[in-house]
Amino acid sequence: MSVTAPQGFRAAGVAAGIKSGGARDLAIVINDGPSCAAAGVFTRNRVKAAPVLWSAQVLSGGRVRAVVLNSGGANACTGPLGFQDTHATAEKTAEVLGGSAPGIGAAEIAVCSTGLIGERLPMDALLAGVDMAAAQLSRDGGLAAADAIRTTDTVSKISFRRGDGGYMVGGMAKGAGMLAPALATMLCVITTDADVSAEDLDVVLRDATAVTFDRLDTDGCMSTNDTVLLLASGASGVRPDLAELGKVVTAVCADLARQLLVDAEGATKAIAIEVVGAASEHDAVTVGRAVARSNLLKCAIHGEDPNWGRVVSAVGTTDAAFEPERLNVAINGIWICRGGAAGDDRSKADLRPRDVTITVDLSAGSHSATVHTTDLTAAYVHENSAYSS
Amino acid sequence: MSVTAPQGFRAAGVAAGIKSGGARDLAIVINDGPSCAAAGVFTRNRVKAAPVLWSAQVLSGGRVRAVVLNSGGANACTGPLGFQDTHATAEKTAEVLGGSAPGIGAAEIAVCSTGLIGERLPMDALLAGVDMAAAQLSRDGGLAAADAIRTTDTVSKISFRRGDGGYMVGGMAKGAGMLAPALATMLCVITTDADVSAEDLDVVLRDATAVTFDRLDTDGCMSTNDTVLLLASGASGVRPDLAELGKVVTAVCADLARQLLVDAEGATKAIAIEVVGAASEHDAVTVGRAVARSNLLKCAIHGEDPNWGRVVSAVGTTDAAFEPERLNVAINGIWICRGGAAGDDRSKADLRPRDVTITVDLSAGSHSATVHTTDLTAAYVHENSAYSS
Known part of the structure; x- marks a missing residue:
């Protein structure tokens, strides 16, 4: 379920060899439309990882066709070469998704990374992983995607809710340490098959995160990579009341935030x-x-x-x-x-x-x-x- | 040595039974003059312990004849009755010191407390301890006084320096946890036999603490009880250059701050x-x-x-x-x-x-x-x- 609970989304999570140990470490979520409206909120840390700088640019257009996410490395504090790595990841993803998503361009692909700060990503492994993940994209891939973005998370975090009129909202998140004000080292992708404009998604997402993820503070440490994305496919054909959509998205965010809290590093309370x-x-x-x-x-x-x-x-x-x-x-x-x-x-x-x-x-x-x-x-x-x- | 390194000061530290376990827990430092100029800086926490509220009033007059300090209880968040306890402590100290310090009044006696927040002090034990300590005041009492103000401190913290022209500056401090910006759960009494006005002492003390204790932050937690006092007896007859006095007082503060840092709770670095x-x-x-x-x-x-x-x-x-x-x-x-x-x-x-x-x-x-x-x-x-x- 997770991000594939709503119609119009496929996902996959694979082991690309970015992490040592053979665990899943790369995920793709694709929005098959018909809409590709999207909104995002990002860390307020002034030291922003390359994928945050990239994705903020992508989101400024209000359109996201796909998200590619990796664990095993934050790609933060990696300089211009790190930014090139993120760019190359988006280009590669656009290229391999082109078959099933005609006309897709790198500028419509958000990139998220999580892991250690200050080291370059192993790009050969990562780009090969994009091929692998693209080949496995499916309507059942939400769980594998949620698994692939874990770092020290002991469990995958997923959530979904049905809205009035039958549209769905689904989500996945990761984050176990560095959970702090402006969102923590957390990555979160929320999807919906409701038909909503990018502008409206932006309002809904900002309101929802302000009272959920923004009020989670496990260790006071703000990450360089925090990203929360909200993607709408419009595939249900439902145009929800915005206040009602806000409640549903907030409920999904609150559920995911609760899961992050319970799984926070070392916590017993x-x-x-x-x-x-x-x-x-x-x-x-x-x-x-x-x-x-x-x-x-x-x-x-x-x-x-x-x-x-x-x-x-x-x-x-x-x-x-x-x-x-x-x-x-x-x-x-x-x-x-x-x-x-x-x-x-x-x-x-x-x-x-x-x-x-x-x-x-x-x-x-x-x-x-x-x-x-x-x-x-x-x-x-x-x-x-x-x-x- | 400690606070009794400079001429004109006597001190004592006794076991009054405020702490369980029989360790020393009450200290008095008396300034025998001829001057009794003094300055103080206090916690910036808006929740201030009763002794902080009391001592800030005392210091506003620029005169301190004696300081009475206890460990085993912070007397913070104890309401009007807690403030009465501090007042009673100063009154009692004035009364028993009256023999050797004619004319001494409660309004010239600073009070410092450290320990658990939110509980009343055992006043019977504390007031009996004042009698005991007053009887033991001596030129050798600096070490016992430094010992009596410890809480989780594993060692006493003392320091002294000689200034140009032969005047002395001495000090004692306690504090091991809750060390944070505005001074930490720390109590510190610095003495000098230089002859300096209260106004000048205030400038010297604020400058010295700003670059020493104020830059110690072991756990980000600011205490309700932080107090740093600087008392001058004038007994050496030396009127120091203020910049030079500032250097000596800063050196004593830096030395004590370093001792606090090294003894911080659980620290290995x-x-x-x-x-x-x-x-x-x-x-x-x-x-x-x-x-x-x-x-x-x-x-x-x-x-x-x-x-x-x-x-x-x-x-x-x-x-x-x-x-x-x-x-x-x-x-x-x-x-x-x-x-x-x-x-x-x-x-x-x-x-x-x-x-x-x-x-x-x-x-x-x-x-x-x-x-x-x-x-x-x-x-x-x-x-x-x-x-x-």
Whole structure:
């Protein structure tokens, strides 16, 4: 299912030999139309990988006929030669897809890469993989494609939803570390067979990512390669109400974001920082992110220690509107901090479940937002001490 | 030596029973004059502990006769009753010191606390400890005082330097976790027997902390209790050149900051992020801090992996002036990233020594700054998973 749940899409995932070990590492998703409207959002990191620079140009035209994605190398910080590699990947993909997709050009092909920063991709293997993947494109290829984009992800992440009138939205994503504000080291392709213009897709995608992937912050580290694409084939013939489409796309993004969170490197807890009583949504997100980034708090939750002092001290580092003596904090529903001081018995806060909700009431207004993070564990340290070597 | 290296100061450190386990947990430092000029800098966290609120008021008068410090409890997020506890501590200290320091008042007594946030201090034990410490004040008490302010610090941190003309500067500090921008969970008392006005001390102290403690960022977490005090007795009779005094005080702060860094919780590496070629000093500090806060980089250095991609991606999250294709990064002197791409052979970067220098050349100007951090280790996670429980 995944990206091939909607009509009009084929996909494939193959082992091209980019990764050592023989796992799948190259995927193609093709939009057979009739429409090829598309939108994309990209990392806000100022150091952008070659495929991000390339794909942002492609998306500026609002048309994407195919996406080629690889794991095993980010193609970031690889200079002009790295950009040429991305260009060559798109040219090659256009060439081999030309048979089944007449008139397809490299400028309609988005490229995504993920893996280690700073090394050139093994282009011989990659280009041969494009041939292989193109030959295997099928309506059943969504799962193999989702598998091929994994790096340290332990499982594939896929999702799909049916919209009013019968159109479908499907998606796949990868990302396990470097999950941070502007989208994390995550790649995500969402497809729909609804008939929607590129302009409308852009609005829908920006709104959806703003409240899902943008509120996932597992380790505060923003990647060079984050890319979320939304492709519409129009094959269902349904022209959805945009608000309704927005809800469905947001649900798919939220589902994928949740899967990323649960599979985050080394995590044993999924922590929701729910900020309420904020003077603005911006304040709520700012506070949520500050708490989500506190290593000390993340360690405490790992140790199942309801150390609310670490929540309050993180709140205090922000410029959000609040008065220290009106702060309330609940952990899993127990208001252990009231009025900026100790509240209910902290021993009542049960931190044994995997899901932990930390509620911060700023007592400064009526806005709210939730930011998601994970605990900080020795396993995270271990995994990230050994990643590139 | 420590705070009693300069003439005119006595100190003591005793076990008052605030901490469980019988270790020293209460210290007093008294300035016997003739001057009692003083300056202080405090945490920029908006959630300030009661002793910070109290001491900031005391310091606004530019006079400090004594400082009473406790470990075993931060007295932060303890509401109006916590503030009353701090007030009572100052009153009690004034009362018992009145014999040897005629006319001393609570409003001339700074209070510092460190330990767990959100719990009231055991005031019976603390006030009895003030009696005990007052009885033990001596010219040899600097080491015991430095010992009494430790929390998870494995060693006491002390320093002293002689200035031109024979005056002395001495200091003690504590702080092992929550070391971050505006000063960290650190308490520091610096003394001098130079004769300097409160206004001049303020300038000297702000300049010194800005380039020392303020550039220490071990875990990005800013404390509610940070306090750095500078007290002058004038007992040497020397009126130093202010620039020269500034150098000596900065040297003492730098020495103490280095000791904090080396003793940071769980750390196995002392990492200097040296940013050069910046358009402004502010840009250099911003970039240094962003790199110092990258959990992924800190894990990589722990694993002795010269993963410069994590440096560059952290630089990319800032708004400093730079062009990605002109970034250069050296690790321990090997320029493994040149022009934003792979440079010299990364295997030449030897990360086995405890001291690691990461040089980031922004190629955007002539300003520079160095921010100090540590690696992120399983031991840090372990220590901070179990701190309050």
